[in-house]
Amino acid sequence: MNLTPKQKEVMDSFIKENPKILLASGAKRAGKTFVFVLLFLMHIAKYEGQGLSFIIGGATQASIRRNILNDMESVLGKELKLNKANAVTVFGNKLYCFDGANADAWKKARGFTAAGALLNEGTALHDSFVKEVISRCSYKGARVLIDTNPENPAHSVKTDYIDKDGQMLDNGRLNIRAFHFTLFDNIYLDPEYVESIIASTPTGMFTDRDIHGQWVSAEGVIYKDFRKDVHYITAEQFEKVNIVKYFAGVDWGYEHFGSIVVMGIDDKGNIYLIEEHAKQHEEIDYWVKVAKGIKERYGNINFYCDTARPEHIERFRRERFRALNADKAVVSGIEEVARLFKLNKLFIVSDNVKRFDKEIYLYVWNETTGEPVKQWDDVLDAVRYAIYTELKPQRRRDRGDKNA
Ligand SMILES: Nc1ncnc2c1ncn2[C@@H]1O[C@H](COP(=O)(O)OP(=O)(O)OP(=O)(O)O)[C@@H](O)[C@H]1O
Ligand SMILES: [Mg+2]
Structure with a gap:
């Protein structure tokens, strides 16, 4: 499987720097989720057959299916059918899918001991859910992967994690590593497709966020392209x-x-x-x-x-x-x-x-x-x-x- 240079950087960090929490934030269609699905599966495979628990968090069960499970199925080459508890077995471990958009969503993860989590669209999740999931990842060697599009720069995903890129734990292990993606990082997109995305993305905040992946606040007139x-x-x-x-x-x-x-x-x-x-x-x-x-x-x-x-x-x-x-x-x-x-x-x-x-x-x-x-x-x-x-x-x- 070929990775983009940015995805390779992320994989290198995951393997060599071994951060507890790894973030990928940035443009739409930049390749963030794709590389995280791979890394998460690699991580689960390390614990093959141990019957441990892992968490996938997304805004809704439907978005987890669309954004994560479908990609995972194509990597694994097998169907992932969730049971009644929204769980599925992968490499002899249990993968639990939690929808995390609401204020009481954190309760779903309560009492868990997880060896890893993949959180999709971090800014669409409730802050208390993100924090609960991270604290549930207490098994030795547990990793947390969070991908997201940018939002307001005051959003907790940015202030609590991305802005703390490079933070170390007392034991000398890297706690947080954050990567920034732009649309141009995804070299596997058809250039014509990229051109059409740029042409159809509104001027101002939408271009800054969706194309360049920047955490900018909205400002000024809303319909900037009106003439x-x-x-x-x-x-x-x-x-x-x-x-x-x-x-x-x-x-x-x-x-x-x-x-x-x-x-x-x-x-x-x-x-x-x-x-x-x-x-x-x-x-x-x-x-x-x-x-x-x-x-x-x-x-x-x-x-x-x-x-x-x-x-x-x-x-x-x-x-x-x-x-x-x-x-x-x-x-x-x-x-x-x-x-x-x-x-x-x-x-x-x-x-x-x-x-x-x-x-x-x-x-x-x-x-x-x-x-x-x-x-x-x-x-x-x-x-x-x-x-x-x-x-x-x-x-x-x-x-x-x-x-x-
Ligand atoms: N290394 C790769 N090789 C082939 N296709 C790739 C690769 N990386 C990403 N893609 C494809 O590019 C598209 C966008 O990737 P992905 O869904 O990971 O982007 P994203 O950054 O998560 O975007 P969004 O913010 O919209 O969720 C997908 O169709 C994905 O399959
Ligand atoms: Mg994505």
């Missing part, structure tokens, strides 16, 4: 577009603006914001009227709705609208919309928007929380719900999205 001269089209230009499907996004609001947007996809896969309805201080009856008008103009289309007000969604359903729960994952939803701007595949019919025109320049990141500031987001949230939820099946197909 009026490119993404605004007139109603007249829009008349020439061949829309093949319409759908809508709904963000409930009373003190804040409520908003319904109508979107369309054309025969080339471009998306258009066609109508914007944004109003303050309106009750649900008003929004039912707006939706009736939309249904008359565009047919019985999907309304992807903010789930914060289930009673409003219920009302929409009683009125016989196709009201569906929107996927509200904030940062990945923003990434999807931003990607469409970067690729010049999202257009706004400028004659039909007013509020959008303000929000697009005023919607900014909160640098401390890494989340958007909850202002100037009403129409943009409706747009995000619509696009992110509508494109979900396609995202799964095309990119095998880790979070989809």
Whole structure:
């Protein structure tokens, strides 16, 4: 099996420096998980037939299957079928799979004595789970491998481990070694594929993190690739577009603006914001009227709705609208919309928007929380719900999205 130079460095460290905790953080598709699966199997093989316990931690059982077990199966050349306790035997040892995203997940690892752990997507795991698993790895020679994409630089995976790269134990053994990966470290990716990833990754934080693997905080305007001269089209230009499907996004609001947007996809896969309805201080009856008008103009289309007000969604359903729960994952939803701007595949019919025109320049990141500031987001949230939820099946197909 051939490794990339970066993966070789990591393997060298694993064998020669023998750190207790080894981290690989950085870009997506950089080859982090691939090398860790190999190292973890090598580690388990050292204890062949001893009936010891090892831990695999991931955000969910489904993500462990997708990100770890499938790769492991191809290395081992055999199927890994988990039993009822989510465990499987490998090299005569027991491998336990724990989902570690929630605050009480650490309890699953309580009482364990493990000879090693592989933690996938460290920042998607709860801090208490990561710490519990590390403290459970108490068997002689136990190792912990953590791979992750970067997040806010204040994240505990960075401050508690990566920033302590080189830390030694009292007995003189290396405790922590951290490696940094960029997309360019994976020399086995097709150059054309790399080019297309770069072209479709939004400017700013997403490029810094996903391509260069840097732990940077989000800052400034959120949709940095938006450009009026490119993404605004007139109603007249829009008349020439061949829309093949319409759908809508709904963000409930009373003190804040409520908003319904109508979107369309054309025969080339471009998306258009066609109508914007944004109003303050309106009750649900008003929004039912707006939706009736939309249904008359565009047919019985999907309304992807903010789930914060289930009673409003219920009302929409009683009125016989196709009201569906929107996927509200904030940062990945923003990434999807931003990607469409970067690729010049999202257009706004400028004659039909007013509020959008303000929000697009005023919607900014909160640098401390890494989340958007909850202002100037009403129409943009409706747009995000619509696009992110509508494109979900396609995202799964095309990119095998880790979070989809
Ligand atoms: N040495 C290698 N030889 C062949 N293919 C490799 C090698 N290293 C990685 N790959 C392939 O490159 C792709 C990305 O690798 P991997 O999943 O390890 O990246 P990652 O850094 O974990 O990415 P993510 O952050 O998206 O999880 C995978 O399809 C993997 O099989
Ligand atoms: Mg990975």
